[in-house]
Amino acid sequence: AQTVTQSQPEMSVQEAETVTLSCTYDTSESNYYLFWYKQPPSRQMILVIRQEAYKQQNATENRFSVNFQKAAKSFSLKISDSQLGDTAMYFCAFMKRNDMRFGAGTRLTVKP
Amino acid sequence: DAGVTQSPTHLIKTRGQQVTLRCSPISGHKSVSWYQQVLGQGPQFIFQYYEKEERGRGNFPDRFSARQFPNYSSELNVNALLLGDSALYLCASSLDLGISPLHFGNGTRLTVT
Numbered sequence: 001a002q003t004v005t006q007s008q009p010e011m012s013v014q015e016a017e018t019v020t021l022s023c024t025y026d027t028s029e030s031n032y033y034l035f036w037y038k039q040p041p042s043r044q045m046i047l048v049i050r051q052e053a054y055k056q057q058n059a060t061e062n063r064f065s066v067n068f069q070k071a072a073k074s075f076s077l078k079i080s081d082s083q084l085g086d087t088a089m090y091f092c093a094f095m096k097r098n099d100m101r102f103g104a105g106t107r108l109t110v111k112p
Numbered sequence: 113d114a115g116v117t118q119s120p121t122h123l124i125k126t127r128g129q130q131v132t133l134r135c136s137p138i139s140g141h142k143s144v145s146w147y148q149q150v151l152g153q154g155p156q157f158i159f160q161y162y163e164k165e166e167r168g169r170g171n172f173p174d175r176f177s178a179r180q181f182p183n184y185s186s187e188l189n190v191n192a193l194l195l196g197d198s199a200l201y202l203c204a205s206s207l208d209l210g211i212s213p214l215h216f217g218n219g220t221r222l223t224v225t
Contacts, residue, residue, distance in 0.1 A: 004154075033211055043200060045155070045216035052211075091154050099168060100145070100214065102154030 004094050006103035013082045014111050020067075021077045021106050023092030029053075032096040034068065034075045039105070040088040048090070051075065082110045114139070116217035118203050124223045125193050133188045133220045137205030143167075144186040145214060146178055147202040155202055161186055162209050190222075198224045 003026045013019035025034070036048040051059045051068050058066050063080045079086055087110045092103040117136045125131050137144050143162040147155035160168035161180035180186045184205075190197055200221050204214035 035213065037216075042218065043221075044218045045202065045204070045214075047213050047215070050213055093154075095211075097209070100157060102147075102156075104152075104154050 004092055004101050004103035006092055006106050008106045009104070010107045010109070012109040012111055013079075015084060016081055018078060018080045019082055019108065021079075021090050021092075021108065023075045023077070023103055025073050025075065025092070025094045027073070027094065027096070029096050032094060034066075035093040035095065035100075036064070036066070036075075036077045037091045037093060037102075038086075038088045039091060045091070049077065079108075084110050084112060086110050116203055116205050116215055118201075118217040118220050120220060121218065122221045122223075124225060126225055127193055127195060129193050129224075130189065130191045131193060131222060133190075133201050133203075133222070135186045135188070135203030135205075135217060137184050137186070137203075138215055141205035141207055141215070142184055143206045143209055143212070144180055144184065145204045145206070146186070146188045147204065148172070149200040149202055149219070151199070158188070160209075167209060193224045195224050198222060 005024045032053045034051045037045045038048050049061045049064050065078045067076045089105045091105045094101050119134045145160040146158040149155040157170035159178040164180045175191045178188045200219040202219045204216045206212040
């Protein structure tokens with residue numbers, strides 16, 4: 001079974017600075033997909049970024065980028081130029097076929 | 113375009129009762145998944161439906177059931193409610209099975225007293 005581990009329950013960062021959220025996963029599969037979702041207090045899970053395991057190039061979406069290390073089974077999220085609106089729970093997720101597994105989440109607070 | 117809509121937003125039930133949660137997917141999306149998110153944890157997979165057929169089931173008791181209708185909307189039913197069923201229930205839709213990302217609704221907050 002696939003497991004996803006987020007080792008940082010809480011993190012904080014000053015506005016405009018950079019923060020990295022960690023995620024590791026365990027799988028015997030070679031083809032899969034990885035995601036970072038954001039869940040603000042409004043409760044809605046919002047897709048931040050996705051990475052296909054067969055792609056070596058790290059995904060980037062504006063201020064959000066990932067460091068995907070397939071051999072190490074690591075998938076960290078870097079948020080540059082942090083904004084107050086980035087304050088939320090961030091969940092790392094692994095998907096293979098129809099099965100998506102989430103980590104326990106990291107609560108990120110951006111301080112003014 | 114409307115996103116994934118869930119109803120009701122909040123619900124309070126008593127132990128032993130039954131509850132039905134509803135979800136309408138994004139227009140054009142044929143797959144609906146249900147997740148349970150207990151406070152302080154990540155979402156846990158309950159069911160996935162595609163083209164009205166169950167395509168995946170998580171590690172939940174038989175008290176949990178679901179179905180998908182011809183218009184691709186879905187219902188999640190939970191019987192004989194327990195205190196531990198208190199959680200945020202999230203519905204997500206996707207275009208199809210496989211690599212399409214999930215789009216989530218705002219969830220239904222269920223409280224069992």
